[in-house]
Structures are given as structure tokens and as C-alpha cells.
Amino acid sequence: MDMDVDEASKPKEEKLLLVILVGAPGSGKSTFCEEVMRSSTRPWVRICQDTIGNGKAGNKSQCLSSAAGALKDGKSVFIDRCNLDREQRSGFVELGGAQVDVHAVVLDLPAKLCISRSVKRTGHEGNLQGGKAAAVVNRMLQKKELPKLSEGFSRITFCQTESDVKEAVKTYSALGPLDNLPHGCFGQKSSDAKVQVGIMRFLKKAEVPVDAESRENKNRNITSSQTVEIKDPCHKDMESFSSNLDKANTVSKNVENPAVGCPGTHVDQISKDDAPTLAFPSISTSDFQFNHEKAADVIVEKVAEFSNKLGNARLVFVDLTHGSKILSLVKSKAAQKNIDSRKFFTHVGDITQLYSTGGLRCTVIANAANWRLKPGGGGVNAAIFNAAGPAMESATKERAQSLLPGNAVIVPLTSSSPLFTREGVTHVIHVLGPNMNPQRPNCLNNDYNKGCKILKEAYTSLFEAFASIVRTGAEQKNKRDVDHGSEKSKKYKGAEDNSELNIIDSRVEMVDSSSKKTDGSMNRTWGSWAQALHQMAMHPEKHKNDLLEISEDVVVLNDLYPKAQKHVLVLARTGGLDCLADVRNDHLDLIKKMHAVGLKWAEKFLHENASLVFRLGYHSAPSMRQLHLHVISQDFESKHLKNKKHWNSFNTAFFLDSVNVIQEVSKNGKATLKDDDKLLSMELRCHRCRSAHPNIPRLKSHISSCSSPFPAYLLQNGRLVHAQGEASTSS
DNA sequence: GTTCTAGAAC
DNA sequence: GTTCTAGAAC
Numbered sequence: 001m002d003m004d005v006d007e008a009s010k011p012k013e014e015k016l017l018l019v020i021l022v023g024a025p026g027s028g029k030s031t032f033c034e035e036v037m038r039s040s041t042r043p044w045v046r047i048c049q050d051t052i053g054n055g056k057a058g059n060k061s062q063c064l065s066s067a068a069g070a071l072k073d074g075k076s077v078f079i080d081r082c083n084l085d086r087e088q089r090s091g092f093v094e095l096g097g098a099q100v101d102v103h104a105v106v107l108d109l110p111a112k113l114c115i116s117r118s119v120k121r122t123g124h125e126g127n128l129q130g131g132k133a134a135a136v137v138n139r140m141l142q143k144k145e146l147p148k149l150s151e152g153f154s155r156i157t158f159c160q161t162e163s164d165v166k167e168a169v170k171t172y173s174a175l176g177p178l179d180n181l182p183h184g185c186f187g188q189k190s191s192d193a194k195v196q197v198g199i200m201r202f203l204k205k206a207e208v209p210v211d212a213e214s215r216e217n218k219n220r221n222i223t224s225s226q227t228v229e230i231k232d233p234c235h236k237d238m239e240s241f242s243s244n245l246d247k248a249n250t251v252s253k254n255v256e257n258p259a260v261g262c263p264g265t266h267v268d269q270i271s272k273d274d275a276p277t278l279a280f281p282s283i284s285t286s287d288f289q290f291n292h293e294k295a296a297d298v299i300v301e302k303v304a305e306f307s308n309k310l311g312n313a314r315l316v317f318v319d320l321t322h323g324s325k326i327l328s329l330v331k332s333k334a335a336q337k338n339i340d341s342r343k344f345f346t347h348v349g350d351i352t353q354l355y356s357t358g359g360l361r362c363t364v365i366a367n368a369a370n371w372r373l374k375p376g377g378g379g380v381n382a383a384i385f386n387a388a389g390p391a392m393e394s395a396t397k398e399r400a401q402s403l404l405p406g407n408a409v410i411v412p413l414t415s416s417s418p419l420f421t422r423e424g425v426t427h428v429i430h431v432l433g434p435n436m437n438p439q440r441p442n443c444l445n446n447d448y449n450k451g452c453k454i455l456k457e458a459y460t461s462l463f464e465a466f467a468s469i470v471r472t473g474a475e476q477k478n479k480r481d482v483d484h485g486s487e488k489s490k491k492y493k494g495a496e497d498n499s500e501l502n503i504i505d506s507r508v509e510m511v512d513s514s515s516k517k518t519d520g521s522m523n524r525t526w527g528s529w530a531q532a533l534h535q536m537a538m539h540p541e542k543h544k545n546d547l548l549e550i551s552e553d554v555v556v557l558n559d560l561y562p563k564a565q566k567h568v569l570v571l572a573r574t575g576g577l578d579c580l581a582d583v584r585n586d587h588l589d590l591i592k593k594m595h596a597v598g599l600k601w602a603e604k605f606l607h608e609n610a611s612l613v614f615r616l617g618y619h620s621a622p623s624m625r626q627l628h629l630h631v632i633s634q635d636f637e638s639k640h641l642k643n644k645k646h647w648n649s650f651n652t653a654f655f656l657d658s659v660n661v662i663q664e665v666s667k668n669g670k671a672t673l674k675d676d677d678k679l680l681s682m683e684l685r686c687h688r689c690r691s692a693h694p695n696i697p698r699l700k701s702h703i704s705s706c707s708s709p710f711p712a713y714l715l716q717n718g719r720l721v722h723a724q725g726e727a728s729t730s731s
Numbered sequence: 732g733t734t735c736t737a738g739a740a741c
Numbered sequence: 742g743t744t745c746t747a748g749a750a751c
Contacts (some may be wrong), residue, residue, distance in 0.1 A: 529741065643735095643737080696735080
């Protein structure tokens with residue numbers, strides 16, 4: 001057992017607290033803080049958005065930087081603003097860490113009470129009082145989104161009555177400087193679970209008429225090639241449906257993991273429910289008659305390989321029946337291999353109803369598809385096409401007409417799909433495995449050398465595809481909940497615009513395991529505007545006027561939209577090397593050459609202006625195709641630097657120093673990318689003194705005069721390039 | 732009313 | 742990547 005419940009709930013070392021209050025105006029947030037601060041022996045700072053701007057209302061980033069400052073001074077912090085939705089709470093949670101526990105205290109009092117208090121009060125800091133208060137409180141409560149541990153809180157206290165609030169005040173007041181509170185959720189009443197059941201029941205009714213659904217199940221039973229047994233035919237009954245869900249909401253772990261005992265605490269139980277999860281059926285063992293023993297070996301081998309690459313994401317092997325041979329084989333082989341049961345487990349149930357009848361949340365499900373990617377045929381394929389609705393069929397067609405054995409194709413679901421609304425599934429990945437059934441196309445005639453190879457490829461493609469969804473989806477999760485359809489159509493827009501380019505780039509949607517690029521940029525799609533650098537690298541003679549230097553391996557040019565006084569790009573001329581994700585050991589000499597050329601240009605510029613400082617590096621996920629090294633002066637004085645993304649792409653971990661990249665590639669054969677979209681939307685901080693700023697204009701005005709030294713990290717290993725004789729440390 | 736951000740279109 | 746612009750934030 002990696003995680004001990006007692007260990008987790010009784011932190012011993014001294015920790016600062018960042019307590020985010022959550023509640024409508026009039027819920028008593030300020031009073032709560034004041035009461036705690038009055039009697040606490042721990043140093044507290046209350047940060048109130050209504051007064052942070054010199055007594056006037058401020059904004060979230062002011063609160064954030066003020067909170068960061070207070071924590072740095074060793075003070076615990078109350079964030080006194082409504083924080084009613086996840087978005088509002090987002091940046092604060094990130095201030096937590098080894099030294100800081102982040103708690104939420106939810107003042108979830110009756111709306112009536114909040115309104116009457118806000119209407120009555122005078123002299124409110126936020127100037128919210130009198131008649132308009134009622135409307136505001138009502139509006140705010142409509143978007144209320146209760147905090148979850150998975151947002152990053154180590155403790156959440158829910159208060160639904162005034163006496164709950166009193167209790168919470170007592171708890172926090174009693175905390176001395178060295179005390180801490182147990183982690184987890186406290187005080188939540190069951191009402192929310194009931195609401196969810198109600199909503200789910202409504203959705204189910206609206207999206208899938210009960211009779212249609214049972215027809216679908218009957219159909220599946222008959223057409224399936226393997227004997228499929230519906231374990232629990234009465235689960236379509238509303239009564240047992242809702243009781244199942246109640247169970248799912250309270251003891252979901254037990255339901256979802258009958259196969260492997262899981263030592264989850266309450267804390268990680270909840271956060272895991274939000275983890276991206278791929279549910280997949282056994283590929284090829286049903287209609288394609290692949291040997292079960294061999295298939296189980298492949299499954300477990302591939303799961304072991306990927307389970308560590310997937311972060312907090314989970315893989316779930318799903319089979320319809322308890323008695324299934326492949327299920328028990330996989331279960332026992334996984335146990336033998338000691339695969340982490342939090343990252344992989346087996347589940348008995350219908351893959352199209354994992355949440356509604358099994359309480360298991362899966363964001364992505366795999367389909368054991370046929371080569372024409374057509375519905376029907378029986379088994380899992382028929383069930384998934386049926387459950388996903390007609391939109392998935394056309395969405396599938398848009399992406400691929402057919403599939404070769406060993407390959408996978410990702411199909412995002414739209415918000416109209418019942419699988420999305422009812423089960424919370426955002427993508428289906430079609431996979432085609434090897435076939436040993438002489439009645440079906442591409443039969444391998446029991447050639448298990450080939451068969452196992454193809455089956456391995458199939459699972460590799462599947463898990464790679466899932467990984468790419470996890471990577472690109474992480475940031476968009478919240479938005480997707482609101483507007484799934486447009487999010488998806490936007491995401492895949494590039495593939496439709498640009499047929500010519502996408503024919504060349506066949507790796508756009510198809511996840512082809514035989515391609516050498518499985519680890520690289522395979523799922524990237526480049527719009528027409530992203531091709532300019534590629535064109536220059538391929539045909540430099542056509543762009544002589546725009547290029548500063550042309551050599552056999554690289555070309556150098558001024559960035560068309562420089563983000564600083566001096567900003568040039570060193571382009572690799574190698575074809576197929578689109579970005580850093582594609583760089584491997586073979587390219588070591590090339591990236592060293594690019595660095596040398598970049599350095600030469602930096603030095604040339606320093607000769608002209610000795611006050612400049614340069615940094616050389618790559619974007620983790622560049623917008624323009626063709627590997628390019630940025631050589632950029634650190635003044636960032638440019639009218640083209642206009643937004644957060646611009647700034648953060650050069651001043652967060654998203655920017656990978658060339659020296660580090662060279663080191664990593666020579667050591668590990670590839671660079672570690674930091675291509676999380678979160679980095680690009682981080683708060684704006686000065687790259688010298690690290691102070692936070694509310695917007696780009698203010699940041700720019702600050703950096704124009706900030707003369708703090710650069711952070712130590714940048715001063716090491718030649719990450720910054722100064723003029724000769726200027727201060728620089730190397731090691 | 733003005734400034735600023737963020738999403739869509741290209 | 743940029744430009745345009747609606748609407749949020751100030």
C-alpha cells in the first residue's frame with residue numbers, strides 16, 4: 001500500500017494554510033475570517049477582493065499575488081471573495097505545495113438568509129447592499145459549483161447551517177501555528193448526491209427511451225458472436241437504476257473495482273473519479289477468435305508499459321460477464337505483474353453503460369471496430385455505435401473510411417450523443433485488431449507471430465491515442481462541460497480546412513502504430529498559417545530576401561512578429577522534423593549546430609548593443625511547423641507582444657532552454673516537453689523579479705523599468721547570454 | 732466610456 | 742502564428 005490513510009490525514013510538519021472561503025454575498029465570509037482572526041494564535045492575513053485595490057475592489061490576480069506574498073511572509077491566508085465556481089478558485093489552489101495546505105470552507109447557507117443579510121447591511125466593502133443585493137445573490141447562486149478535492153484542496157469543510165459555521169469557526173480558531181487539520185471532505189450532507197441522481201434520471205429519460213434501450217440490448221444479445229450474458233437485466237428498471245447511482249456516489253470504489261482490492265482513501269477516491277479513464281474491451285478475442293492466453297499476455301504487457309506514462313489517468317479492462325475467460329486471465333496476469341491497481345483494474349459491465357449502471361466514470365471508451373468502421377456486426381462494436389447515436393457514425397466517417405489491423409482512430413463525441421450526456425464519455429477510439437477467423441477479412445490463419453505483433457500494435461495505438469486525448473484534453477475539461485459540441489468542432493477544424501496538407505500528413509488523425517513517430521508529434525495537425533517556416537526550410541532559395549543566413553543544416557531569419565528588440569529563429573532544414581517532440585538522439589548534432597548558430601547571432605547583436613541579454617530555447621508546443629530555435633533578447637520590448645500566451649510562451653516552463661534540451665537529448669534520447677496549456681494561461685509574472693501583474697500593459701510597463709537581477713536558474717549553465725565582460729556564471 | 736481578454740476566423 | 746471583435750473588467 002503506497003498511501004497510508006493515517007499518514008495522509010495527520011500531517012505532522014508545520015504548514016501554512018491558504019483557506020478559500022466559498023459563499024454568496026451575505027453568507028458570512030468576512031465575519032468568519034474576522035472571528036477566526038480575533039481568537040487565533042496563528043498569524044492570518046485576510047485577502048478581500050472588495051478592498052484589495054487601495055480600499056477599492058480589485059481583481060483576482062491582485063488577490064493571487066497578495067496571497068503569494070503573505071504566504072512567503074509565513075502567514076496563513078483567508079481568501080475572502082465569493083469563489084463560487086471552479087474557475088474563480090483555480091489560481092489559488094496552485095499556491096499550495098509542500099509548505100502550504102489549501103483548504104476550502106464552504107458557507108452554503110440558505111439563499112434566503114444570504115439575501116436578507118445583504119439587503120439589510122450597510123457599509124459593505126463591496127458596496128453590495130440594499131435592493132440590488134437580492135438579484136445579485138440569486139444570480140450568483142445559480143452558477144454555484146461546490147468545490148471538490150480533485151481541484152487540489154486538501155480539506156473542504158461544508159457548512160449548511162449557522163451552527164455548522166460556528167463549529168468551523170471554532171475549528172479554525174483553535175489552530176495554533178504548529179497545528180494542522182485532517183485532510184478530506186467534512187460536513188457534506190447527502191443532498192447533492194440526490195440532485196445528481198435526479199439530473200441523471202432526467203437525462204436518461206430524455207436521451208434514451210427505456211424501451212429503445214432494451215431493444216438495443218436484446219439485439220446485441222442475439223447478434224453477438226460470443227455468448228453474451230446480460231448479468232443484470234433488471235438494471236433498466238428506474239428503481240434499481242437510482243439505487244445503483246446512490247451507491248455509485250457513496251461507495252463507488254467498491255463497485256468499480258471488484259477485481260483488484262484498492263487501498264484508496266476517501267481523498268484519492270474522489271480525485272480519481274475525475275481522472276481521465278479509458279475503458280477498453282478485449283480486442284480480437286471475440287469474433288476474431290484470437291487465442292485468449294496470448295491476448296491476455298499482450299494486454300498485460302502493454303498496460304504495464306503505458307500505465308506509468310499516463311500520469312493520473314487510468315486504464316480499465318471491461319468485459320460483460322464475470323465468468324469471462326479473458327477477464328480472469330487478464331486479472332491474474334496483472335496481479336502477477338504487480339501492476340498498480342489504481343492505474344489499471346478490470347470491471348464487469350456493459351461498456352456503454354459504465355457510469356449509469358456501474359458508477360464508473362470513463363472519459364474515453366475503446367471500440368473493437370471492424371475494418372470498415374461500420375456499425376452493426378454485433379458485440380461491442382454494435383453496442384457502441386448504437387449507444388453513441390448517429391452523430392458518431394458520421395463523425396467516424398469524417399475521420400477515416402477504413403482501418404488497418406493494428407491501428408486506431410479517435411472520434412470525439414458531440415454533446416448530442418447519449419454516451420456523452422448519460423455516461424460522460426468524450427471520445428471513442430476505434431481499434432482494429434488481428435483476425436484469426438477465416439470467416440472475416442484479413443485472416444492470419446493462426447500465424448500468431450504476426451498476430452501477436454499486430455495485437456501489440458493495436459493496443460499501442462489505442463493507448464497512444466488515449467494519451468493524446470489526455471494531453472490535449474486536460475485544459476479543456478471545464479469548458480467542455482459547458483459547450484462540448486463547439487469545443488470539438490473547433491479542435492478538429494484544421495483537419496477539414498486543409499485537405500491537401502493533411503493528405504501529406506496522414507498522421508493527423510490516424511494513430512498508426514507502424515509509423516516511427518508514435519512518440520513524437522504524430523497527432524499534431526498544422527493549419528495553413530503554420531506552414532511558413534516549413535516552406536522556408538525546404539526551399540530557402542525562394543525566400544532569400546527574408547533569410548539572414550542559409551547553410552546546409554539550418555537557416556536563420558528574423559521572427560516576422562518579434563517579441564523583443566532582437567528575436568531571430570534558427571530553423572532546422574531536416575524534413576519531417578516539425579517540433580521538439582520529433583527530436584531524437586539522431587538529431588543531437590543538429591540541435592547543437594542550431595545552438596551554435598543561435599549563439600553566433602546573439603553575439604553579433606551583443607556587439608551592436610552590449611546592454612541586451614539573450615536566451616535561446618524552444619517552445620514545448622510551437623504553433624509553426626518546422627523545428628525552430630528562438631534567440632530572443634530579454635527586454636521583451638515589442639508591440640507584437642500582445643497577450644498572455646505570448647508572454648508565457650517565453651517566460652514559463654513552456655520555454656525550454658536550448659542548453660537543457662541538448663543535455664536531455666544526449667542523456668535520454670529526447671527532451672521532456674512542458675506543453676500543458678495551463679502554463680500559457682498562468683498569471684503574468686516579471687521574468688526578473690517574479691512580481692505578478694494583472695494584465696499585459698501593466699506587465700510591460702513594469703518590465704520596462706525592472707532592474708532586478710534575473711532568477712538564479714537563468715544565470716546558470718549559460719542559459720542567458722550576455723555581452724563579453726558582463727556578469728555570468730557558468731558551471 | 733475605455734481597456735483588456737479571449738474566442739473565432741484565417 | 743495574427744487579426745478581428747464581443748463582451749467582460751475596470
